[in-house]
Amino acid sequence: MPETRSAQWLHEAGIGEERAILIEGGAIRAARVVWDEAWRAGAVAEAKLLSRMPGTRRGVMRLPGGTEALIDALDPALTEGMSIMVRVTRAAIAERGRSKLAHLRPATAGETACPAPSLLAELRSAGAPVRSVPITDRSFDEAGWSDLVSDALSGEVAFPGGGLIISPTPAMTLIDVDGSPPLPALALAAVPAIVAALGQFDIGGAIGIDFPSLADKRDRHAVDAALAAVLSDWRGERTAMNGFGFVQLVSRLERPSLIARYAQAGAGAAARMLLRQAERVSGPGMLLLSAHPAVRRAVQAEWEAELARRTGRLVRWQEDSGLALGGAFAQIVAA
Secondary structure (H helix, E strand, O other), X not given: OOOOOOOEEEEEEOOOOEEEEEEEOOEEEEEEEEOOOOXXXXXXXXXXXXXXXXXXXXXXXXXXXXXXXXXXXXXXXXXOOOEEEXXXXXXXXXXXXXXXXXXXXXXXXXXXOEOOOXXXXXXXXXXXXXXXXXXXXXXXXXXXXXXXXXXXXXXXEEEOOEEEEEEEOOOOEEEEEEEOOOHHHHHHHHHHHHHHHHHHOOOOOEEEEEOOOOOOHHHHHHHHHHHHHHOOOOOOEEOOOOOOOEEEEEXXXXXXXXXXXXHHOHHHHHHHHHHHXXXXXXXXXXXXXXXXXXXXXXXXXXHHHHHHHHHOOOEEEEEOOOOOHHHOEEEEEOO
C-alpha cells in the first residue's frame, strides 16, 4: 500500500526474525517479516545454468550451496554449464508438499555478489520514514502486533457483520467472505477489511476474493466501485466481479505473505514469537520457556545462545505436548 506523509515504519531486530510495521493513526497499515532465508529478493550471486526451456529465454540455475532457482531473460548465447551473475527477484515460497523456486534475472554489468539487504536497509533505501526500536519498546504492542500475528496464524479476520478466511493455495491467496445476509451489505462491509488485510499481511501475487454471489448487477457494480475507490493507489490489476461473486487481483510477488509463511512454518513462527516474549520478560532469575516439543525443536542453538546473551540470563526449557503451537510462554523462575 502507498504511504502517506504521516505514516512511519517501526522496525524490530528480533532473534531469527526482522519485523516492521507501518503505523498510521495509531494502527498497523502494513507489516513485513523477514526470516533468515539466504536467497531473498535483492541478493546477487554467481549461478550455473543447469537447463534451458526450449524456445524460451527461461531456465533453471544452481545457486551457491546447491539451491535451484528459475531464471528469465537469459542471453541466447548462454549454454548449459556456464555461470553468470544473477539477482534474486522473488524468494522461494513454500507450499504444502513442495516449494515454488526462487526467481532470478541476470545481474546488471558490474554487479558483484552480495547478500539480500536487511529489512531495515531495504526500507531505508526505498526512502521510507523508518525508526528502529528495541524489543522492549511498547510501540508494536500498542499498535496491535500480537493481534495481527494471531490473525495471521489463524488466517481469520473479523469485521463488522462478518469475517474473512484467508488461505494460501498453490495458485493464489484465496480470501473468502463469510457472514450473514443481506448479502449486498455484507460484500460492501468486507471491502475495507480485505484491503486492510492486503497490507497488514503483506499479500501479493495472485489473489482471489470469493464474495457472496450477488444476482443483481447493480449490487456487483457497487462492490466494484468500492474496490476501485480503496485500491486507487494500489499497484496491480483487478477484474470486475463475475456472476458468482469472484474478483481477482494481481500484483508483484517478491516474498511469502505472513499468512503463507505462518501456514507453512507454524512451529517456526511460534518459536520466534516465544523468543520475542522472552526478551521482554523483566525481573531477576532464570528464563523458563514452556512450549510444545515442535516449537522447542524449531529454536536453533544460535537463537537460544543469542537470547541468553541479550537477556543475560540462563535459559531452561519445559516441553508440554498439550500446549498449542501458539501457546508457548516465557517466565522468570528462581535460578
